[in-house]
Amino acid sequence: xxxxxxxxxxxxxxxxxxxxxxxxxxxxxxxxxxxxxxxxxxxxxxxxxxxxxxxxxxxxxxxxxxxxxxxxxxxxxxxxxxxxxxxxxxxxxxxxxxxxxxxxxxxxxxxxxxxxxxxxxxxxxxxxxxxxxxxxxxxxxxxxxxxxxxxxxxxxxxxxxxxx
Numbered sequence: 001x002x003x004x005x006x007x008x009x010x011x012x013x014x015x016x017x018x019x020x021x022x023x024x025x026x027x028x029x030x031x032x033x034x035x036x037x038x039x040x041x042x043x044x045x046x047x048x049x050x051x052x053x054x055x056x057x058x059x060x061x062x063x064x065x066x067x068x069x070x071x072x073x074x075x076x077x078x079x080x081x082x083x084x085x086x087x088x089x090x091x092x093x094x095x096x097x098x099x100x101x102x103x104x105x106x107x108x109x110x111x112x113x114x115x116x117x118x119x120x121x122x123x124x125x126x127x128x129x130x131x132x133x134x135x136x137x138x139x140x141x142x143x144x145x146x147x148x149x150x151x152x153x154x155x156x157x158x159x160x161x162x163x164x
Contacts, residue, residue, distance in 0.1 A: 017120065024090035024108060032090065035108070037118045037128045040070035040135040041100040041158050042088075045142060047150055048098075055098045057158035058150050061139040070134050101161035102133050115163050133162075 018031050027035075043065040047056045062082055064073045072078055078085045088096070088105060099106040104114050114121050117131035128134050140153070 019104075019108060019114060019120065024093065024105070027090070034120060035104040035114075037102075037104055037115075037133070038070050038125060039100075039102060039128050039133045040065060040067075040139070041133075042098075042103065043072070044135065044139065044158060045150060046098050047154070053097070055159075056154050057100075057156075058153040059135075059139050059155045060142045060145060060150060060153050061135070063142050065139065065141075067139040067141075068136060070129070070136050100158050101164065115161075131162075 018027065019035065022031070024032065024035075040061070041057075043062045045058045045060045045062070047058065048054070049056065061067060062072075062085070064078055064082055064085075065071075066073050074081060079087070086096070093099070093105045093109040096106070101107075102115065104118055107114065115131075115133075116122065117127045117133055119125045119127060121127075129136050135158075138155075138157075145153075
């Protein structure tokens with residue numbers, strides 16, 4: 001199949017890629033999954049202030065998170081291993097206040113476009129790491145920690161979007 005016909009078959013037009021031509025709810029599962037830039041920010045544990053609802057990020061990653069590849073070690077079975085892992089669904093994105101501002105799902109939900117570092121824009125899955133957006137090399141595993149330890153691992157760099 002030609003590149004043009006393949007793009008057309010994937011829901012893009014000659015002028016617009018699929019994420020501009022479709023709503024998130026109209027995307028195929030493959031298109032939806034490809035929106036993830038692989039930064040790993042959503043795989044960090046968060047604390048919520050019960051009084052204000054404010055989300056505080058930690059540098060503590062899920063037990064399944066590989067801090068060098070920024071990938072889940074068992075993506076297909078993650079819900080069995082980590083029962084509180086959240087499956088992102090198009091209809092729920094607006095309600096996920098904990099999604100970092102750099103997240104493609106959040107950006108699109110807010111009417112913004114994908115960032116220049118996004119692999120769908122750059123054509124390179126390493127671009128998110130080179131741009132300093134990913135958590136590569138910045139995390140520690142939750143293994144061996146208690147919830148009381150989390151406050152000692154708060155970070156503020158997760159909630160920063162350099163494009164704003």
